Amino acid sequence: MAPYESDDTTSDDTADTGRRKAARYVVPVAVVGVAAATIGLVPALADSGDPDLPKISAQQLINKIAKSDVQQLSGTVRVSTDLGLPNLGGLESGLMSGAGRGGDGSSADPASKLTELLSGSHTLRVAADGPDRQKVSLIERAAEYSLIHDGKDVWGYDSKSNEVYHGTADQDGKERREKTPATPKDFADEALKSVDDTTSVTVDGTVQVAGRDAYKLLIKPRQSGTTVGAISIAVDAKTGLPLKFTLTPASGGAAVVDAGFTQVSFAKPAASTFDFSPPRGAKVTEEDDHAAKAPGKSSPKSEEDFAKSLQGFDVLGKGWNSVAVLHSGAEAGLPSAAAGGGDLGGFLGSLGDHVTGKFGKGMVFSTRLVNALITDDGKVYVGAVDKNALVKAADAAR
Template sequence: MAPYGSDDTTSDDSMADTDTAAGRRKAARYVVPVAVVGVAAATIGLVPALADSGDPDLPKISAQQLIDKIAASDVQQLSGTVRFSTNLGLPNLGGLESSLLSGANKGGDGSSADPKSKLTELLSGSHTLRVAADGPDRQKVSLIESAAEYSLIHDGKDVWGYDSRSNEVYHGTADQHGKQQREKTPATPKDFADEALKSVDDTTSVTVDGTVQVAGRDAYKLLIKPKQSSTTVGAISIAVDAKTGMPLKFTLTPASGGAAVVDAGFTQVSFAKPAASTFDFTPPKGAKVTEGDDAAKAPGKRGPKAGAPKAGKDLAKGRDGFDVLGKGWNSIATFDSGSKGGLPTGAGGGDMGGFLGSLGDQVTGKFGKGTVFSTRLVNALITDDGKVYVGTVTKSALVKAADAAR
């Protein structure tokens, strides 16, 4: 079936009225109850592996109706397998980048089973997750690795992380961990779709782009495209289950073309109630168990860096305490790193600044001099006086923003 070629966009009156705005907010807030599925990374070709096939003959639907369908969806129980890939175009440092990032997350005597130590492993490459949910208080996600498995289980007030490779266990509570991870780290197609829907405004075109099958289920394709030219985001495609309204697949392609930056989708999914035993966990014999409170107090754990955004009133300045310049897809977050003189030099007199500088592009402007670090999606400018500008925008857009801030 050919794409519907819908002309529905967010600039239509129906997309601009109060009820519609409320619907979009509801769609963005709606969360399939996979509170601890945040072990997977934030930003993500697996098209053949996902076994998308066919163009099922479904009733026509408008973009607004499809967004409303997502908002009205109320999937509470599911189990399945998610395959996802990230291709940010990060520089190849021979594994050094993963070691540095994992070390930064783990810190001190932290446990390898702490979910924070797993997040950066998912920033590149392809991964397989097994997920299950039974309401808001029971979720499980397992990261399937070579000859090993990492599982994160939320069962009532308890959150358990288990790394079979190291035989280490992390134990925390839902209040300590689950809510924070759910809000900050998307993993399933639904999680990514929620984040994308938050960006839908008058700078965005939203259309229905035909139909597809994902994991054997009929789905509509919602196509989200920025209208602004300075963004690095090309398009976002979301396959929405025709029956339940739940997103089954999420694909983000960059404006530069080529392989998807983010590709996440179910290869198998069931909406039947998972067995209660799915969420049972007892630390294996001999496993090292780290309590969440102990991990936070472990040597090597550091507090906020000097100059970092503070809680309270500073948070009102913008998302995560940053000032936000521009609007829509051209939004740029900016803050003062507190590092005068530009890039850090590193401990022991090492030329860390020179090393990092070699990975970026030197730029100049009215703001002075700086270095731009680029990926296929997110770019960041660090000026020589310590200012940082970051967003899903082009290098030239960052320079213009820095110039305008002077």
């Protein structure tokens, strides 16, 4: 029974064990992948009072989120992420964008552009009119990137480079590419997949977000050893739409992820919001052409496909202490300066902590949320757990 700490919880709310384990791993990946420094409770998202709302149980609030059917909205979302990644002098962002572009790809490709949400603070303008029309615009200092879904067409446009990326949606109206969480609802959907008997879920009062009265849903691990401290979701009292998502680490301090509306309207957006034609002189890259240039680099077609693929990995532990075990393909593990790895070995050594155990030797690379242990025999242990938990997992798998 999922511990929603309310009287109306039923066993029907418990997810399938295999999918839950995969989803548990997807949660930190989605959060890290977004979907890494202003951080903290952004002033623009500051609460403006605690509204007096009718009492509601945690299970009732979760049901309210599940039944939410907001088809039309527009607004502004502020997303801040702070994974505590080391400063690599611009190398980090270059690697992230290059990973999605495949060398000669388009700067308008959503797979590369939306990875910018991995770090720092960003302002997004969002709009939706039913399942066939959505738009997300990433506002930059002197430019704007827009991702538009209009019927069967999916357009990405980077005003800075004047490049256009054109793809198509599948029969369900979803873009045939991986999805990066960008709105509070995206983050909330992933977090709620991870709720099980290792989780405490309660209603933590009320709040106002973007001028809307909302309930606060508080999700906290019952286990020690996880890097997740708590997840707070502000849920619109009328529509059930998540308006704000905040993930704080167990180590304390500023939030790792803070995403929330600063302005929102549930009126029907103007039809012209979703109109798009490539500007004159723009370079247009077609999805099929891009895929042909980068064979063997296809991405999961959906979050569900990604979750299913993770079930092929070994998963150690339970709940928030779950650790995924992969193989890096490097039989000798990471290069080290002592073993002749030279400058690269020294550089990697400066980023991680050397550890030993029954498993042998390895190195732990840490962020404020997801940590990874790479052993000398090439195995990789990854999870939203601390260093000691990774070492224990590696010892248990010995």
